Structure formats: C-alpha cells, structure tokens
Amino acid sequence: xxxxxxxxxxxxxxxxxxxxxxxxxxxxxxxxxxxxxxxxxxxxxxxxxxxxxxxxxxxxxxxxxxxxxxxxxxxxxxxxxxxxxxxxxxxxxxxxxxxxxxxxxxxxxxxxxxxxxxxxxxxxxxxxxxxxxxxxxxxxxxxxxxxxxxxxxxxxxxxxxxxxxxxxxxxxxxxxxxxxxxxxxxxxxxxxxxxxxxxxxxxxxxxxxxxxxxxxxxxxxxxxxxxxxxxxxx
Ligand code: NDP
Numbered sequence: 403x404x405x406x407x408x409x410x411x412x413x414x415x416x417x418x419x420x421x422x423x424x425x426x427x428x429x430x431x432x433x434x435x436x437x438x439x440x441x442x443x444x445x446x447x448x449x450x451x452x453x454x455x456x457x458x459x460x461x462x463x464x465x466x467x468x469x470x471x472x473x474x475x476x477x478x479x480x481x482x483x484x485x486x487x488x489x490x491x492x493x494x495x496x497x498x499x500x501x502x503x504x505x506x507x508x509x510x511x512x513x514x515x516x517x518x519x520x521x522x523x524x525x526x527x528x529x530x531x532x533x534x535x536x537x538x539x540x541x542x543x544x545x546x547x548x549x550x551x552x553x554x555x556x557x558x559x560x561x562x563x564x565x566x567x568x569x570x571x572x573x574x575x576x577x578x579x580x581x582x583x584x585x586x587x588x589x590x591x592x593x594x595x596x597x598x599x600x601x602x603x604x605x606x607x608x609x610x611x612x613x614x615x616x617x618x619x620x621x622x623x624x625x626x627x628x629x630x631x632x633x634x635x636x
C-alpha cells in the first residue's frame with residue numbers, strides 16, 4: 403500500500419513476521435534493530451525504545467527515507483518474571499518502562515505526523531496475560547493491560563482525525579520469548595489452550611495487518627485476542 407510503517411522489535415519474532423506481512427502488501431517498513439539483521443527489504447534503525455533520543459533519531463531517519471510514519475506497530479517487549487514477593491522493584495519498573503512507557507514514547511512521536519495528515523494506524527501488541535493475569539507476571543500483565551487504557555484514551559482523543567488505535571492480545575507464540583520458558587510451564591499453559599497448539603508469529607501478523615488496513619477504518623479502541631481461545635470471556 404506504499405505507506406511508511408514503523409515496527410518496534412521488528413527484527414525478531416512476532417515483529418519480524420509483521421514486517422514481512424506488511425512488506426508483502428507493498429508498504430515501506432522500518433524496524434528497530436538493536437540485534438541481528440532487519441528482514442530483507444526493511445530499513446533497520448538502531449533504537450532502544452527506553453531512550454527518547456534514540457526514538458527521535460529513528461523517526462528523523464524514517465521520515466527522510468520513507469516519509470512520516472503512517473502505521474505504527476508497538477511490538478517491542480520484554481519479560482522479567484517472578485512472583486510478586488520476590489519481584490525486585492527494578493524488575494517491575496524496567497518492564498513498565500519498555501512495554502508501556504516505550505509505547506507511549508513512540509505513539510506520541512508518531513502522532514504529530516498522523517494528526518497533520520489526518521490518517522494513521524496504531525496497533526499495540528499486548529498479551530492474553532493482560533486480560534487473564536498470569537502468576538509470576540504482575541509486572542508484564544500490568545504493562546500489557548496499560549496498553550489497552552492507552553489505546554482507548556487515544557481513540558477518544560483522536561478518533562475523529564482518521565487515526566485508529568487497536569490492541570492485539572496474543573496467547574503463546576513460538577518465539578525466543580517462549581523458548582526461554584521451562585518445558586513444564588509450557589506444557590501446563592498448552593493444556594489450557596482450546597486450539598491445542600502454540601501460535602506461529604504469522605498468526606499474529608495476519609491480525610495486525612488487517613487492523614492496519616483501510617478495510618479496518620471503522621475498528622478502533624478494539625482489543626483483538628489472537629490466542630487460540632485461551633483468553634475467552636475476558
Ligand atoms: P522476542 O523476545 O522474540 O522479541 C522481542 C523484541 O522486542 C525484539 O525485537 C527486541 O529487540 C525488542 N525489544 C525489547 N526491548 C527493546 C527495547 N528496549 N528497544 C527496542 N526493542 C526492544 O519477543 P516476541 O516476538 O515473542 O514478542 C513480541 C511482542 O509480543 C512483545 O511485546 C511480547 O510481550 C508480545 N507477546 C509475545 C507472546 C509470546 O508468546 N511470544 C505472547 C503475548 C505477547 P532486540 O533484538 O533488539 O532485543
């Protein structure tokens with residue numbers, strides 16, 4: 403579609419699959435890339451979303467190469483799991499700073515151009531854990547639930563300006579993040595998934611691509627679970 407798309411964490415995992423799906427539509431895609439290589443055809447920008455100066459530099463480079471960001475996918479995220487009684491304050495604040503404040507930072511910077519052109523798509527990658535809660539993930543679930551409040555508030559602020567704000571809440575997806583989980587924990591989670599399988603990154607990318615499309619122009623403030631049913635009813 404020839405749009406300027408920016409995907410945080412688009413160098414690996416779910417973000418990389420989203421980058422590939424958007425490039426297949428003809429969009430010009432930029433991804434943050436602190437490690438490894440960007441997917442072929444994408445512009446890699448070395449940007450830490452906890453560093454405001456990195457974000458400013460990334461947007462300037464993208465604007466120069468692809469034009470103002472029209473589609474923002476806030477996907478970068480981390481986990482620092484621990485039961486609350488053992489969770490250090492730094493584990494809590496670091497996860498909030500990356501997963502929630504990092505999204506605030508890129509959304510705020512992207513908003514300028516979107517307001518000017520009266521067009522934009524923002525999709526925030528949350529988690530089924532935001533809706534269900536997960537033991538050992540109080541920090542992560544709080545940050546991911548915060549993304550819902552963020553998207554819905556922005557929807558009320560800017561809904562009439564041609565910009566949509568949606569949230570995708572994946573269940574378990576086969577990436578580096580889940581490869582770090584102990585086998586026993588994975589098996590336990592799998593038992594709860596009605597679809598009976600873990601998702602592939604492309605399952606999430608398909609939903610994101612749709613929410614970012616022109617056909618989805620009347621869908622905003624929505625939370626779309628892509629979780630094989632594990633978060634049903636939440
Ligand atoms: P990965 O661990 O495979 O990749 C994480 C991505 O986030 C990497 O690209 C990483 O970049 C980037 N990232 C992390 N911190 C920063 C930072 N400070 N600045 C810039 N980039 C950063 O994760 P997934 O692909 O599995 O997850 C993607 C998103 O989906 C995350 O938000 C995650 O919480 C969410 N999610 C994942 C699920 C799963 O089961 N996998 C389930 C539900 C939600 P770098 O390579 O530079 O470190």
